Amino acid sequence: MHMHLKSNTMTSRMHTYFLIQTMLLVGATTGFLFDVNDCMTGNVCECTKTMISCHNRGLIDVPHFNITGTNISIRTLDFSYNDIYTLRNGAFSVLWNLTTTSLNVFFNGNNISTIDSLCFEELKNVIVYLDLGYNSLQTIPVAISTLTHLNKLILYGNSIIYFDPNVLFRICNTLQRLVISLAKVNSWPHELHFLYNLRDLEIYNFSANMIRASDFRYMTQMPSLQTFIIQHTDLEEFPAPFCDLSSVFFLNLDFNNFTGGKDIFSACHRPLANISTLSLRYNKLEYFPDLGVAFFATNELYLSHNNIRYITDELTAMPLLKELGLDYNKLYHIPSTLASIAPNLQRLFVSNNLIIEINNDALGGLSNLSWLDLTGNPLEYIAEHAFSHNPYLTYLFIYNTKLITIPCAMSNNFNQFISVYPDQLIECDCRMKCLKNINLSKISFNDGRCLQTGISIDLFIEYVIKADKCG
Template sequence: RQGGLNGTLSLDGMDVSMEVLRITAPEDNLNALTMNPTIQAYKKLEEVHITRSNIPNLGTHFFWGLNKLEILNLSQNNITQPLDHNFRGLYNLRELYLDDNKIYSLPSGTFRYLTNLVILSIQRNRMHEMMPRVFQQLEKLKVLKLSGNSLVKLNPEIFKDIEALTVFECRGCAFEEMDSEIYSLVPYLIHLDLSDNNISHLNAKEFQYLTDLKSLNLDGNRISAIPADLFSKQSQLTALSLARNSLNELSPMSFVNLKSIVELDLSFNKLEHVDATLLKPVEYTLERLVLSGNHIPIGEIRDLLRKNQVLKVLEIADCGLQEITESVLPEKLSVLSLAGNYLTKLSPDVLPQSLAELDLSRNHFRGLEEEIMQRIETMSKLKLDSNPWTCDLCHIRPLLLRANRTEIYSLKCASPYHYENKLLGTLHRSQLNWCTAPIYTSSNENSFLTVDDGKIGIIAAGASVALLVLIIFSILAAFLYSKRHAAKYYTHEEKRTDERESIFENQSPLFGEELSFKFPMDTGEKKVAIATIDEIKNHALSNGT
């Protein structure tokens, strides 16, 4: 297990009566071994596991004589092309694992000497096609795993020799479609996994031959619609996953024939509305429902679950929910995920008494009230991480009282800024401030000011009020001054007009024997220019006097 072995595989000194052989290495110190026939001396071997050893090939008749060998695991090596003679003599072998090698092709009849083989796993290799009759003589094969090979398309001919197959997995095989003839050749399939392919269309008769099917995984494809009769023959189906597809609506008839369904995963599709009768055919059997990642209104979720009698697990994470109202959650629910929503509060009245596991992570909770804490503190599993906890006495006091519980101790404060990222369990009540009234911002409508931040807010508010009063006073003063100046101006103008009229009405001072210089004087700030006699005469003559 320490790794670093190099050269030819040597078993010198090992007990010849051993039944299990394991040779492996850590990822950072792989072995570099080549095989040799010395293993043939260990006739009682029942299991051989040689992994992470960079074995390039298996050699001719390498396992000859190991009649008791039932499990052969050669995963995580560098094998490129197994041939039929590599497995000659292993007629009792039941399980063969060749995962994570560099196999690029398998000739027809590669496994023809493994007549009792039940499980064959060739996952995550480099195969792009499979030759017809590659599984020749594997009449007892029950489990075939080909996931992680870019096969694109499978020839139905390769399934003609494995009619007894009950489990077929080909995740990530780049399929765009499956030839329905394949299903007619393996009618006893119980488990079918075609996840993470490129399938976009399903024919209404796609699975008509798979009447024994109990588990079907179609998640991670591009399916946009489910034909109403797609599952018409799958009355024994107990688990169905349609997660991570492009479903935007589901017909009320989609699951009408799934009379045995226990688990249904519709997560991360594009569902925004669901018919209230969608789950009516499965209301007495459905125990686990996953709707996460679909923005279905809470009212429609309530209507969808209203008559469910046996639902135990409900996942409605990442659904954009802002509240959970009463009568939404079924009364027998034991596991609930509300992670990744926009919840800021939760009433204990909405939670069923049977609830034992609750996930409230990645919401907008800043604190939890004592009532809800009393309701959830006894649950066997509780997740509260990744919420913007405000570490003041107004918000986290009920949490702080229960900080000895691991999942509460490790919660991180988001505010005030001097406690950011600090573990809640490391805080003491005496360190915390009270809080002020809530303020609302565009980024988070439920944010609160703490006392420290409140002081800054009060100072800023006071300054704003003072500035406003000063502005109003300045405007009022300017207004009064302008009115006074205008009144004074018009008074002076009236006096000057009267003076001018008096001068021209009484002309004796200008032409009499004695010139009078007693002009009326303005006692104000205005100055009056004094004209000479000649200027006055000239002015008088020019006016015709």
């Protein structure tokens, strides 16, 4: 009898063991348990009470979630960088009551070409951010039109070839930001004007080399559009239809093929008074363009990574310009004409040009200048009174130049002057005696040291120059 009971007990334990193993195996292959303390069963995904992250797990489909637990309120679903080809209906059926009112969903970096029309049905009222970048979509799927609160949609890196107006119309009330690639589109997709509530529109890899006014005309009637970015295109000239973007205040035209002279914006016959920031970085500009007519109210202008060599004195003034970026161009000097073009300039970035010297008049007229970046120039000489016209100069960056000593110009007693000097070796000798009255409390040499002795530059000035040991 005892043997029989023992046998039954062992049999029961074996059944329980195999049942548990079977449950674990099923859980490891089709889903995982989600509880408040640990939801990494099988290392399929990583989870917290607010996030499910299946980033880069080699998934070919959305896992089946068997979720238990309390106090779960998912705000982020991350399925980025897997091998998913299709998003199927019912993929999120278990999550319908476990999400907040604002859900961010990431499927970027997969191979998605098909999204079933009811894929997001269980989450349609909570998804506000959807990233489908770097997939294989050819249009905005119908499934997206079911999302009632979609605010941001990322489609960068797809091969979009056409748009369904019905889909755009159904998301137009809530969508405020769209990021999209148009490498397969040969003319401006006029259907985009259905998204009349857009605040931010980012277009990349547009294949056409021109934009016709007839295609673009409705875009100028989008009252909420504030940021317009169009990059990595074949555009060689500034499209005339852009001149009618009456609500945009941030215009980014980086990474295009603009090659024209100073008159490339002559197509604008009336000023774009709303544009406060204009960026034309990474183009092929050889001349500083004449912007004063079209962009007379612009505060920030970025022209870095072009081929600009000259700035003529025939350009229209930009009286409201406060910040100018001219890094990575081919300027041999700071043009004196800057004072007439931007008389109220406060921040000037001219790093990594070909500037060899700063003479006494180079910054004349820029009386409001507070920030000057000269980093990476082959700078050998700064005149003694180079900064005498700039009483508000506060930040001066002179990293990676060919200066071998501290120029006498640094001795100017400016108000609230903070100089950041290179962390390099400097020839410290009595040529620096002009720095006797320098205010070391207002200057940082960033651990720069003397070539001869290895002591810090500020110690040399303190104990040699200021101590009158140069005679």
